[in-house]
Amino acid sequence: MPLRLNIRRKLTSRSDRVKSVDLHPEEPWMLCSLYNGTVHMWNWQSQTLLKTFEVTELPVRSSKFIARKQWIVTGSDDLNVRVFNYNTMEKIKTFEAHSDYLRCVAVHPLLPYIVTCSDDMTIKLWDWEKNWDCKQVYEGHSHYVMQIIFNPKDPNTFASASLDRTIKVWGINTAQPHFTLEGHEKGVNCIDYFTGGDKPFLISGADDSTVKVWDYQARNCVQTLTDHTQNVSCVAFHPDLPVIITGSEDGAVRIFHSGTFSLENTLNYGMERVWSIACRKGSNRVGLGYDEGSAIIKMGKEQPVASMDQSSGKIIWAKHNEVQMVNVKAAGTDGFVDGERIPLQVKELGNCEVYPQSLRHDPKGRVAVVCGDGSYIIYTALAWRTKSYGNALEVVWSPSGDYATREGTSKVKLFRDFKERQTLSLGYSVDAIYGGTMLACRSGQDFVFFYDWETGAPVRRIDATVKNVFWSDSGLLCCIASDTALFVLQYDKDAVATYMEEGTNEDDGCEAAFDPLYEVSERVSTGRWLGDCFVYINNNDRLNYVVGGEVQTLHHLDRRMYLLGYMSKENRLFLVDKEFNVVSYELLLSVLEYKTCVVRRDFDTAASILPQIPSEHRNKIARFLEAQGLKAEALDIATDNDYKFELAVQLGKLDQAYKIVLEGESDAKWKQLGDLVIANADFE
16 A cells, blocks of 8 residues: 655755765755765755855765764765865865776765775775775776665675676675676666665666665565666665655656555656755655756655553554554653653564554553554554554544544545444545544645534534644544644534534534634644643744643743653653654643633632642743733732732732832832822822
């Protein structure tokens, strides 16, 4: 089944022919080697050209980052290798490396070595810690050597591709190749190693327009891909996603499933021939080099495939096809520090039969569903045993444990106890579904329609551009997130029950189903309800929560994080980043409950909760009360004298303002108080 990865172009740079691209392992930088002799360094986040290195007047065919030294290394047609500091742009070293054009430079992942290859049919190993001494020369190819690459699973070996139609695998300490792979009918231009899983695969592209996948242990070809129509100039196994990416002189970038070898997508950006592909571990960005410039594409989402059972504190996540579990409770929540990585013991649960693109616990935490490759599998959450499976692009849960599946754009099915019980009659195209108190079906940018879980009957259509839908545990509040704002609605279940009993069938459903409460102009990355409080991370990496339309910022995050869940006994929120580092932040349940009671105007309950709130949180509570129009109540609980003075002045409580001034002498406050006394003629 297809992967259905969403692919978007994030950067396009028009320039002279780009012969190679490389991505920095940590920074959002792309290095482009140009045929005109320059090297460009782009920031794909800010869409800016950071630096231009004037290397030579002849083509630069390869350049690579050496991040641990803050260098770039280039190889060009003037036979020289050059090394620059990419911060200062200082030239560190220049030396003649070959007697003909340099085709490729590869950097050893651990040792202080680079390897170069050339049209002189040789490969050379250089040691930068020994003044760039040539430690080894590798001979054996009978034509130009086009590319070299280290084996990530065994960095003491590397592979080379040559126009003599062969691929050779070498050891860094021996001058002769370990073995040769033959099978292409014309010259081989490019190679890459498979980094994920255990498969000993190598991929190659050649002038015979084919891409071959090799088992380098068995030393045979396991698959030939014939989709390109001209010379294949670059190939890559993505280090994280289950895809093979290939580029050709036919102008197309083709994406194949690395498990099934089926063609998933074809990209053609009209920039003529494709010359280079660069991937980065831990990122879904891919760099592309063309005749007419370079591009960065984003494949799928960077959000980690992870789910947390809030009652037990157990988190399940998927790394490639491997599924693991951690338990934050077992880590001892008392010692957690806000924002610091939690050391967690990882337990291997097993492998998943599909490549996971989403993972969700059911509301009770007993099972979890994995979706990927157009299929879904429901596993028991503890033993990771298969409970049910079927075809679906998405699966979402109801509060009772029923679930719905979306198989395509026209079929949504309802299940109970793992048995299909109904197919919804839609009459429109559906591209996403959302679980919660009601099942929501989205139709593109136009609208979202809510359905009753029990009967499958349509309840309410809302015309909006919907990115996500979040329901509170009570089922009374619904947050609809768009690309620009979040809208909080109150759900009237009694009005809906009456509508259903009467059998009314309006085109837009029950008009009284939802009552809009408030809107916040922020884009939600991830979010969840805690009581009547909506906690979310916005697009600017701020951890916020909103109660009654009043937004509070909990923390400014230093990187993109994703909400996992909240443990009420520990008063902590848990977040995860794309590298599966878990952190937590304190969020007092008593504060949330107090604010919720205030929004509901249940002041008696709020007063009973107030003594549980530590004094250091009282000023924030007071500001919340002020925003709710309750200035007198804010004055009663505020602890900061400057703030109390402001409130007393606004309320006209001059006696109280006078006492505050006496506690902390201030000329400005005396003047302000004096002016008010004169204005009010209150001289007592």
